[in-house]
Amino acid sequence: MAPNAGTQVRLEQRLKVKLGEAKNLLARSHGSVGVRDIYCVLSLDQEPIFRSATVEKTLDPFFGEEFQFDIPREFRFLSVYVYDRDRPMKTDKIFGKVSIKREDLTKHNGKDQWLAITPVDADSEVQGKVLVRIQLKSLRHMNDAAPQPMVEVKIEECSDLCIVNGSCDPYAVVTMHYTNKKQENKRTKTKKKTAAPHFDETFFFEQQASSSATSRNSSSGNNNNTSSSSSMIGPAEGGSNTYSLSAATAAGDELGGFQCLQVAMWHESAGMFGNVFLGEVRVPLHNLTATRDLNVWYLLQPRQSSVRHSSGGSSSSKATGLGSLRLNLHYSCTHVFPSPLYDTLRSLLLHTAHQKPVRSSVGWLLGEVCGNNKQEAAVPLTRVLLQNNQAVPFIANLAALEMYQVTDPNTIFRGNTLASKCMDELMKLSGQHYLKETLKPAIDQVCREKKPCEVDPARIPSTENRDTNLANLCEYTNTILRSINNSALSCPPVMCQIFSELREHANAIFPNQREVRYSVISGFIFLRFFAPAILGPKLFDITKHQIDMSTLRTLTLISKTVQGVGNLVSSRNLNHTCKEEYMRDVFALCTNNKLVDAARTFLEIISCMPNGNLKAYDTPVILREGVMIKRAQ
Known part of the structure; x- marks a missing residue:
C-alpha cells in the first residue's frame, strides 16, 4: 500500500559498535613515560553516548566492548574519541579520534577494520547548523543610469552549536567574497549563554568597484572598496526584478561581482587563546537571481584548511603516527510509516503462524527474499508474532520442517536457518532477565577474582602452574554449570513452550533415536543461549566489570566446556571428542555422569509445558527424593 502525500514517516536509526582494541599508540613523553591509561568515548557529532572502561599502563589496550542503541535524531559524524587519563596532572586529555561521516557508515557496515587515530583540533570540531536567507535586490543611486545589484543577507538563527568549556556565547561573521578578490566583512551581535541563538540581523552588500571604474560607478562603490568595510547599506529601492548576477559579471572586469558568501560562527571568549571557531558555511552565489531566493538551514563545516582525511575513516595510521583503533560497525536506517499502513501486512504475518504447509506462509517467503541474511527477516517477524502470542506455533512449524529435511540428526539447528534465527531472537527477547539471574553471580566472581585459568601449555606463563590453573578453571566451570x-524453574514460559514443541516433534520424527529429544533443546539453550553470554557477558549486560585479556580467555575456556556439556547431553557416548588436546583434562573433570544427568534433568524440566499438561511421552522426573513436575509459573 503506497503512502499518501503528507504521510508522516518516522526514521529509525540503530547503531551497534564493537570496540575491539588499539595498537601502536604514541608513547607519553611525561609522567609514566612509555605507557598510557586509555579509554574511549563514543559520540554522535559531539554528544557523548557511551564510555568504555579504562585500560591502564599500555600502548596496545584491549577493550572488547560492544555498544548498541537507537539514534533519536539526525547526526553527521560518528566519532570515537580516545582519551589518555593523566594521573599526575589529574586531567583527561584527548589523545585523538576516529571519525566517520554518517553517509560513509554503509561502507564500513559489518566490517572488522583498523582505522587510523587522527589528531583533534578546535577548527575541525564543529557541529550545528545556521539558517540564512539570501536575496538579490536592485539599488539605484542618484547618478546611475541603471539599477545596480545588491545582496541582502539575513542571519536568522542557529541550533545545536558546540559547547565550549561549559558555555556558548556565539556570534556570526558574514563575509562577501567578490570576483575581484576583495572581501567585505560584517558581524552580528553576540548572544550570551545559548547554543541555539536567534539573531534576526540583516546585512546588505553592493558590488565592489575597481580603481578603473567609471565615475558613474565610483559614486556607488566608494563606501565598499576596502577589504573589511563594516558599514551597512540601506534598504533597496524599487527597480527591475529581472537582474541576475551572471549578467552583471559579463558586463566587464571593472566591477567585482558577488562570488561567494561565507558565514562563520564564533564563540566569544575572554580567555588567553581568544575567540573559538564553531564552524562555517560557504554559499556560491553564481546562480542567485531576483526570482530565486535562498532560505536554507546550512550544516556548519570545518574550516577549509582543516579538512582532513579523518572524516572518511582512513585505514592506515602512517599519516598521523598516533596509532590505530579496531572497530566493527553495524548501522541500520529504517523509514517507518504510520501503523495503519501496515494492517494488511500484519494480518498476513499473523496468519503465518498456523498456515500449512509452512512453506506457503508469508513468513517463510520473507525469509527466502532475504537470502542468506535470515537475521534480517527473523528479527521483525519474531517480534510481531511474539507481541501477538503467535511466535511459538510458527517457530515450531519451521523446526518440524527442518527436522523432516535433515539427514544427520546431529546437525539439526546448527546452521543459520530461519528457524534457528527466529529461535535466537525469541530467546533474546524473552530470556534476558533469566540469563542475567542465572549467570551474573558466577560471572562476577570470575571477573572479580581473576584467578589464572590458562590450560594450554603453549600459552601458560612461566610464573603459573598448569595444575593450579586447571583446578581454578574447573571450579569456575562447575559453579556456572x-x-x-x-535454574530450570526460572526459565521463561514462552521458552518452555517452544522447547516442549521441539521435544514433541523430535519424538515423532525420530522415534528410535531418543537422544534427539535432548539435542534439539541443548543446541539452543546451551550452544546458542548460555555459551555466547558466558563468552561476552558485557554484550548481554550481565556484568559491569572490566574484562581484561586474561579474564576473557578464562570465559572462553568456560564457554567451550559448557558447549561440550551441551553436546554430551545428547550423546550416547560420554567420551567427548576434543578438538584441542589441552581441553581433554577439563572435560574429563567437568563432564562426569552426575553432571550430565543433572543437565538432562534440566532439559526435561524446561521442556515441560508451563500449564502442566503432559504429553504422552512425559514421565515424572526423579530428583533425589519425591516426584517433581514443573507447574505453571
Missing part, C-alpha cells in the same frame, strides 16, 4: 542446572 550448577547455576544453569538449578
Whole structure:
C-alpha cells in the first residue's frame, strides 16, 4: 500500500559498535613515560553516548566492548574519541579520534577494520547548523543610469552549536567574497549563554568597484572598496526584478561581482587563546537571481584548511603516527510509516503462524527474499508474532520442517536457518532477565577474582602452574554449570513452550533415536543461549566489570566446556571428542555422569509445558527424593 502525500514517516536509526582494541599508540613523553591509561568515548557529532572502561599502563589496550542503541535524531559524524587519563596532572586529555561521516557508515557496515587515530583540533570540531536567507535586490543611486545589484543577507538563527568549556556565547561573521578578490566583512551581535541563538540581523552588500571604474560607478562603490568595510547599506529601492548576477559579471572586469558568501560562527571568549571557531558555511552565489531566493538551514563545516582525511575513516595510521583503533560497525536506517499502513501486512504475518504447509506462509517467503541474511527477516517477524502470542506455533512449524529435511540428526539447528534465527531472537527477547539471574553471580566472581585459568601449555606463563590453573578453571566451570542446572524453574514460559514443541516433534520424527529429544533443546539453550553470554557477558549486560585479556580467555575456556556439556547431553557416548588436546583434562573433570544427568534433568524440566499438561511421552522426573513436575509459573 503506497503512502499518501503528507504521510508522516518516522526514521529509525540503530547503531551497534564493537570496540575491539588499539595498537601502536604514541608513547607519553611525561609522567609514566612509555605507557598510557586509555579509554574511549563514543559520540554522535559531539554528544557523548557511551564510555568504555579504562585500560591502564599500555600502548596496545584491549577493550572488547560492544555498544548498541537507537539514534533519536539526525547526526553527521560518528566519532570515537580516545582519551589518555593523566594521573599526575589529574586531567583527561584527548589523545585523538576516529571519525566517520554518517553517509560513509554503509561502507564500513559489518566490517572488522583498523582505522587510523587522527589528531583533534578546535577548527575541525564543529557541529550545528545556521539558517540564512539570501536575496538579490536592485539599488539605484542618484547618478546611475541603471539599477545596480545588491545582496541582502539575513542571519536568522542557529541550533545545536558546540559547547565550549561549559558555555556558548556565539556570534556570526558574514563575509562577501567578490570576483575581484576583495572581501567585505560584517558581524552580528553576540548572544550570551545559548547554543541555539536567534539573531534576526540583516546585512546588505553592493558590488565592489575597481580603481578603473567609471565615475558613474565610483559614486556607488566608494563606501565598499576596502577589504573589511563594516558599514551597512540601506534598504533597496524599487527597480527591475529581472537582474541576475551572471549578467552583471559579463558586463566587464571593472566591477567585482558577488562570488561567494561565507558565514562563520564564533564563540566569544575572554580567555588567553581568544575567540573559538564553531564552524562555517560557504554559499556560491553564481546562480542567485531576483526570482530565486535562498532560505536554507546550512550544516556548519570545518574550516577549509582543516579538512582532513579523518572524516572518511582512513585505514592506515602512517599519516598521523598516533596509532590505530579496531572497530566493527553495524548501522541500520529504517523509514517507518504510520501503523495503519501496515494492517494488511500484519494480518498476513499473523496468519503465518498456523498456515500449512509452512512453506506457503508469508513468513517463510520473507525469509527466502532475504537470502542468506535470515537475521534480517527473523528479527521483525519474531517480534510481531511474539507481541501477538503467535511466535511459538510458527517457530515450531519451521523446526518440524527442518527436522523432516535433515539427514544427520546431529546437525539439526546448527546452521543459520530461519528457524534457528527466529529461535535466537525469541530467546533474546524473552530470556534476558533469566540469563542475567542465572549467570551474573558466577560471572562476577570470575571477573572479580581473576584467578589464572590458562590450560594450554603453549600459552601458560612461566610464573603459573598448569595444575593450579586447571583446578581454578574447573571450579569456575562447575559453579556456572550448577547455576544453569538449578535454574530450570526460572526459565521463561514462552521458552518452555517452544522447547516442549521441539521435544514433541523430535519424538515423532525420530522415534528410535531418543537422544534427539535432548539435542534439539541443548543446541539452543546451551550452544546458542548460555555459551555466547558466558563468552561476552558485557554484550548481554550481565556484568559491569572490566574484562581484561586474561579474564576473557578464562570465559572462553568456560564457554567451550559448557558447549561440550551441551553436546554430551545428547550423546550416547560420554567420551567427548576434543578438538584441542589441552581441553581433554577439563572435560574429563567437568563432564562426569552426575553432571550430565543433572543437565538432562534440566532439559526435561524446561521442556515441560508451563500449564502442566503432559504429553504422552512425559514421565515424572526423579530428583533425589519425591516426584517433581514443573507447574505453571
